[in-house]
Amino acid sequence: MKSGKKILLGITGSIAAYRALDIARLLVQDGHDVQIVATSRALKFFPRINGEVFTGHPVLSDLFESPGGVRHIGLADESDLLLVAPASADFIGRMAMGLADDLLTTLCLAIRSSVILAPAMEEMMYLHPAVQAHLKTLTDRGVREIPPDRGALASGKEGLGRLASPERIRDEVRELLRISQEWSGVRVLISAGPTRESIDPVRYIGNRSSGRMGYALVEAALSRGAKVTLVSGPVDIPTPPGADVFQVETAGEMESALEKQFPGHDLCIMAAAVADYRMEKPLNGKRKKDGKSWTLTLSENPDILAGLSRSKKEGQFLVGFAAETRGLDTNDLARKARRKGVDLLLANDVSEPGIGFGSESNDLTLVLPDGQSLHLGRDSKRRLADRILAEIRKRWTGFPSLPT
Numbered sequence: 001m002k003s004g005k006k007i008l009l010g011i012t013g014s015i016a017a018y019r020a021l022d023i024a025r026l027l028v029q030d031g032h033d034v035q036i037v038a039t040s041r042a043l044k045f046f047p048r049i050n051g052e053v054f055t056g057h058p059v060l061s062d063l064f065e066s067p068g069g070v071r072h073i074g075l076a077d078e079s080d081l082l083l084v085a086p087a088s089a090d091f092i093g094r095m096a097m098g099l100a101d102d103l104l105t106t107l108c109l110a111i112r113s114s115v116i117l118a119p120a121m122e123e124m125m126y127l128h129p130a131v132q133a134h135l136k137t138l139t140d141r142g143v144r145e146i147p148p149d150r151g152a153l154a155s156g157k158e159g160l161g162r163l164a165s166p167e168r169i170r171d172e173v174r175e176l177l178r179i180s181q182e183w184s185g186v187r188v189l190i191s192a193g194p195t196r197e198s199i200d201p202v203r204y205i206g207n208r209s210s211g212r213m214g215y216a217l218v219e220a221a222l223s224r225g226a227k228v229t230l231v232s233g234p235v236d237i238p239t240p241p242g243a244d245v246f247q248v249e250t251a252g253e254m255e256s257a258l259e260k261q262f263p264g265h266d267l268c269i270m271a272a273a274v275a276d277y278r279m280e281k282p283l284n285g286k287r288k289k290d291g292k293s294w295t296l297t298l299s300e301n302p303d304i305l306a307g308l309s310r311s312k313k314e315g316q317f318l319v320g321f322a323a324e325t326r327g328l329d330t331n332d333l334a335r336k337a338r339r340k341g342v343d344l345l346l347a348n349d350v351s352e353p354g355i356g357f358g359s360e361s362n363d364l365t366l367v368l369p370d371g372q373s374l375h376l377g378r379d380s381k382r383r384l385a386d387r388i389l390a391e392i393r394k395r396w397t398g399f400p401s402l403p404t
């Protein structure tokens with residue numbers, strides 16, 4: 001039975017490269033269309049002909065093999081998943097740095113679907129701080145690692161570094177494909193970043209939100225195959241390709257964009273840090289210094305999230321964030337969740353330096369309106385984004401089951 005899924009199997013220069021044949025065989029047995037892409041060093045260890053016979057496709061290696069074609073873009077667009085097994089220390093470093101000097105590394109930059117790495121190397125290499133730092137960079141970006149096993153290594157020593165078993169790798173591929181099948185076509189609306197309210201033509205009221213948490217959620221939802229719409233306040237980070245993006249500045253603009261988009265979406269995650277107040281009367285011209293103090297009169301902005309919850313239809317799922325500075329009290333947070341009408345609230349303490357606002361990592365606690373809570377812990381925003389979507393999935397009884 002064909003699964004209709006196209007898997008790119010990247011093979012890099014490791015003595016374990018020959019074991020990629022078993023992995024290819026298991027993936028083909030699962031009904032997938034497997035395309036092998038090997039680095040030139042991998043071809044020193046990997047029996048190319050066997051790979052071609054097992055998969056029914058030529059083993060690709062050279063970026064310029066098809067004259068005039070942009071092979072990497074086509075391959076990246078068509079594939080449902082990229083699995084690199086074995087991933088050598090050298091390849092992990094090149095991928096982390098974004099180098100693109102052969103077909104496989106170029107594909108790593110062009111691909112939008114999920115990427116899995118299965119490292120294989122000697123233990124001292126795997127545990128080397130350089131390799132661990134590169135792996136952290138990659139997993140922070142949403143790449144999944146299947147850690148190596150402990151066992152006999154190429155050097156004859158016993159240790160950590162043996163390529164994970166083909167069955168374990170196959171199971172991980174099954175799990176990721178199951179998740180992306182499930183989310184495929186689910187319509188997700190995400191707000192992110194700060195909003196700005198004009199004081200005069202040069203000054204504004206803003207906040208310290210970087211937009212990273214919301215953008216990480218956009219990436220995580222896209223990698224699951226969801227259809228993502230992003231409503232973003234002004235941020236300095238690039239928009240993940242693949243989402244429909246609406247750029248807004250004020251809370252009022254964000255409210256109009258979200259109210260318009262919400263009815264056409266299944267899930268809305270309100271990660272934006274909306275300014276609670278705006279100038280009652282913004283000045284038309286720049287205010288000059290006059291040696292006196294200046295008092296601003298502010299009026300309260302509408303609560304966008306509470307407004308969305310009032311128009312929520314059956315089956316839709318609504319998620320809010322709560323940025324707190326006085327510690328997290330689960331009862332207060334559950335009350336906030338009920339007041340805002342959300343199905344789930346993600347709370348963080350933004351008073352702690354170096355975490356949360358403006359940082360690459362966060363420390364989140366999930367709270368339900370009935371008072372149940374779960375500490376998701378401290379992690380990179382991208383990894384937390386995956387956890388958040390998994391937790392939403394568990395609690396979303398009206399999760400849309402779409403025809404596949």
Ligand code: CTP
Pocket residue numbers: 251270271272273274275276301302303304305306319320321322323324340
């Ligand atoms: N939010 C919103 N509209 C606002 C303010 C906040 O939609 N005017 C949303 C945020 O995007 C977030 C959630 O409400 O998802 C909670 O934000 P938070 O700042 O914690 O809540 P506030 O309503 O401002 O509560 P507090 O009184 O604690 O400041």
